[in-house]
Amino acid sequence: MRRFKLRSKRQGGRIILSALVATLGLLAGACGSDGGSGGAATTTASPSTTATPTTTASPSTTDAPATTEPPAEFRVAIVAPSASNDLAFTQSIVDGVAALSGVTEVHVTDGTFIVDEAAAAVRAYAEDGYDLVIAHGSQYGGALELIAPDFPDTAFAWGTSGNTFGLANVSAYTAASDEGGYVMGAMAAALSESGVVGVVGPIEVGDAKLYVDGFVAGAAAQDAGVEVNVNYIQSFSDVALAAEAAQGHVANGADVLTGTAQMVVGATGVAAEHGAKWFGTQANQTPLGADIVVASQVYKWEVVLQGVIDGIKAGDLGGEAHEINLANGGLVIEFNDAIDIGDVKAVGEAAIAGLGDGTLTTAGPPAEFRVAIVAPSASNDLAFTQSIVDGVAALSGVTEVHVTDGTFIVDEAAAAVRAYAEDGYDLVIAHGSQYGGALELIAPDFPDTAFAWGTSGNTFGLANVSAYTAASDEGGYVMGAMAAALSESGVVGVVGPIEVGDAKLYVDGFVAGAAAQDAGVEVNVNYIQSFSDVALAAEAAQGHVANGADVLTGTAQMVVGATGVAAEHGAKWFGTQANQTPLGADIVVASQVYKWEVVLQGVIDGIKAGDLGGEAHEINLANGGLVIEFNDAIDIGDVKAVGEAAIAGLGDGTLTTGS
């Protein structure tokens, strides 16, 4: 059905496109590149290395190999600002799309540096029924934001950007080109004999700025004594100016150069002439000078685009932002083996490894960012404290984490918070609602230190306190619904500590979820009045089982006693705060896991940008801060669907937990 529809649409579209092509008076290119694994797609691009606007037309899909089961048609259109073979920005997307599988046809409109023209091309491709239209230029965003809503059934991708405008049919993609820049910078600093390195940039925006900043940081990290001169020539296209800028760098003693954007082809010529080494980016620039290009940062957009395309085929037109980086293989440093750079290669590889595993950041000489956590129970309690320790461990840009755990005495926690603040920690996390009263009085004493307090929604109106809380009633609701659906006896047991804070929230949500699922199910709640009495928690669980409960849940660190009872009686268990599967692989059905990093990353990024806090944050199902992790070892049949329905309902607001 869909195929026929698309095909008919396409007929009309092609006419429009042809008209567009004609009116623009563009030249048809003859230089083709590899057509990708679909085998049928052929891309043709202009042979010109300048930014001559070029439109390419692809052979029709009837060229597809006539197999008995032809691959589903999937047509991709690219609109890009420079030439398809610019050995830079545009080539990266053309090569990337060519590397995708499951694409039957690719059309490229390149050289459209005029935004309005690009917009027209995008609209034309959409009208023509292309399955994915890629607007490859950050400057195209404003136009795309207005075009995309007109074609709700067409998928668009926009790069380089992290913004989808909240549109469900737009995917955004960007490159962490600062990472490659950092690697190049480190190598350049190591390679330079004169101690001077030159950078030729276009305009200080977007991807170019990212690359250059990363490069400068990498060089500084490698050798702070190396001088890095940056010259943004204020043009993406002025090759002559780029060449002149390179000449200037060499005149100032630079023996290693780099540059980004399509006009750098002018600069590489200068480098070759003076025997200066070159570091490339966006595509493998070795062809520009086999004896000078040491290494290139190559963009492999296919790493993220493949997912986008697979999603589109599955009916998901977009709505997400993607990034290629060293860790996910979307950025690759390709060395030119023809040049022997000795130990410098090891410098690059070390930087790649460090950025990949997060021990290095491109924010200059690893910007120190020290986080301290004060928490009431043990770091590995599989519950409340573990959630924050794991959350902080998942943050990027943190160089040091110190944990003072087991401080259930509020005044001791207060002393620890104060000590960390005095020690100059960048962020001090008071992870316990009971710590709030103390923090309210401590934080004003340290106006330059950022504090975070959870679980709470209150910042006391202090600009250096962030509050964070979990909508644990949501997970509770999901668990409750599943528990009610799972219980055969119709009795479900809950073991709680004291009826306060997060525990109460979870339990109330659980009760509401169970009631919503099946009002006939009896949910017995037992608050044992202790956060620590494991034996009493076990006995409370025994009581639930004796009263007929075959499904149990519980919250706080003393529940480890209750899970043992559940295991003994074959009762199922729903966990919260951390993934509790280790407590019983054959009984723990699912766990609500807190991903504090979802809100804390923003807090930390804010602190680095000078914003110490003042806001309250919440993790919930919708923002991915609360995740229901199922234990796949237990087959719960339809009950999983019950849980997923509840998750979806709470996520999109059609359900509420009633609290």
Add this chain to the structure above:
Amino acid sequence: MVPLAAVLASFVIGAVILLMLGADPIEGYRALVDGAFGSPKALSHTAMKAMPLLLVGVGICIAFRASVINIGGEGQMIAGAIVSTVVVLNVGDLPPLVLVPLVFCAGALGGAIWGAIPGVLKAYSGVNEILSTIMLNIVAVQFMNFLLRDPIMDPAQKTSGRIPQTERLSANADLPILPGASRLHIGVLVALAVAVFVYVLLWRTALGYRLRAVGHSAAAARYAGMPVKRTIVAALTLSGAMCGIAGAVLVFGSESHRFVTDGSSVGFTQSAGFNGIVTALFGALHPLWTIPSSFLFGGLLVGAETMQRAVQVPKALMVGLNGLVVVFVVSSERLRRVLRERADRETNRRADHSVDDPATGAGRSTDSSVSGPLGTATP
């Protein structure tokens, strides 16, 4: 000398444990000492920590001198905190000059009530005080939890959050900070004054004499016409009062200036009701010796936190080492006594009486530095 050697011996064992855990003992202990005594700030932390230990410790001195084993310091601290909090919640408008002394008195009253109960039970119903004080600790914790979750809960928390705590208590009741200090408040002066007061009470008053006489031998005291039962009640009441003051100090000298519970006893008392016993016994059940003793144990507790931060070894290690210190010190007492007795014998050529004789057994506590009068019969 001997206690110092005992401390050193436990720290050597601690060093071995640290090495086994892959931590540098030198660095760890440096952090410990630095954190406890290394700077004015550290000393202030230590003094803050020592304060409740000293108050409970002198309370323990009173009880144990009267041969009453008060394990109920935890509960009595909570009771003192409750009464003082309730008072301030009701008359928080009073000026600091009135309110602060009132806080201490209310704390003492609460502790006294909670101490009097096991006192009366022991004196008039023959209920052993170890049993009743342990049980009353449990009762006090749950009563605290009850109060903080409803009757005296912060109104703001009743609607959202539901943290079991009071509102920020009247600033008029904040224990005044000592001049030049950042956190150290007058509680430390009060604690020192209370220690001196208890010393005077025990050795310079008729009641003190009665307390010690009953402690030596209840039978002899009764024979001498002393009101033994009332003295026992007085011992536990006074002991509880001191613990109650410690409880009030923990509320009104805290960082949060609130009364907060985490549902457990230690969560509020910081185990002072318990560690205070060790402190008192380490101070030879002498109120004045309890002062340096509390400072030492306070320092170890504070230093443990610093050590945890420095070498990431759980402060549980220090809890264990404190236990070893205690064990080593009391064990070395015997050695010291034997040495001294040998010296005595050589000078006097007079054979000693066996030390387990009840009268001398109890009397030892007056001259030996750590042994307490735990060993006398109940009436």
Add this chain to the structure above:
Amino acid sequence: MSDFFTLASLVFVVGSGIRLATPMLLAGLGEAIGQRSGVLNLGVDGVMLLGAFGAYYTILETGSAVAGILVGVAVGLIMGLAYGVITVTFGAEQGISGIGIYLFGLGVSDLLFQKQVGTPLPIRGFSDWHIPFLSDIPRIGEMFFQHSVLVYMTFLLVPVVAFLINRTTFGLDLRAVGENPAAADSLGVSVARVRYSAIMIANLLAGLAGAVLAIELGIFQQNLTNGQGFIAIALVYFGAWRPTGVMAGALLFGLVSSTVLQWRTLGIVSGAASSLMAMAPALLTIVALVVISRTVGQPSALTRPFDRGK
């Protein structure tokens, strides 16, 4: 409330009370023997914690519950030996050294757990043993005869310990040493030997109590005992140093706890009131003792070190 007075509910409460009483009873029996010899050990809770961790860690590593029990017992014996050296050989003050032992056990078990295990992983102990025939008796069987073997073992120890104290030569020596060590000594009884034995047995049972707790719960955590060792000491006073009395105290405490627990499960009490109900076991233990109003004195030489003073 009507939910509570159903047979099934009451049957459960009894069974639950028995389970809760078990570790306290074991430790209390040991403490009673120790005190009968004149030695107070306030370190029960610490020894329980060490025994619990030892058993837990052994089972975690080997999977053998029997090995776990043995390690728990061995830990108790070692601690008993140490406590004997401290209180008998060195004649140290018992109250304070017991607290030292408690702190040592509390700290070291916590430290080892954090360093050796970390995340609380569950262990499997003994499954419940339904005693043939007896367990089939309606209600009664459910209440009393469907427990872990460790529960039966504990309650069987009550008559065993009573027999040991009251009907054996060792028991005679024990009581003599506890009441009048000088007289016992003059009759040729080695006070040191008897006290050492008593302390070793007492600590063995404390270590075992910890092991039983850890195995029954199938888990370890910092301060797993949550003060049960201290309650056990209180129960020795409640039971007037008699095994049956200690058992009565443990059962009273356990049954009141389980009753309150069941009320909460059934929703009979909730909210802030459940804090008040949590006082009940402790309050009723005191009240019961006041009502019974015992006149039995403690062993005369309790806490008194013995020195032959040669």
